[in-house]
Amino acid sequence: MLVNLNKRLGKLNVIDIGQVKWACVVFGIILSKYFPQLLHANYVVLILLMLALSAIPMYKFWVKK
Numbered sequence: 001m002l003v004n005l006n007k008r009l010g011k012l013n014v015i016d017i018g019q020v021k022w023a024c025v026v027f028g029i030i031l032s033k034y035f036p037q038l039l040h041a042n043y044v045v046l047i048l049l050m051l052a053l054s055a056i057p058m059y060k061f062w063v064k065k
Helices: 002-009 014-034 036-040 043-062
Strands: none
């Protein structure tokens, strides 16, 4: 299944991936409108979550050859 998804991902270009990124940003804005208590989360927790979610992609992009 993952091999098939990787083949399909190869069809996307930089603009397509950028559009997915902005769709996720808009989805986050929608979530914050529906659940305003998420905006009151501690910034340290949000930063740690961001670092945890970006660790593997950053490693694969910058370090792994």
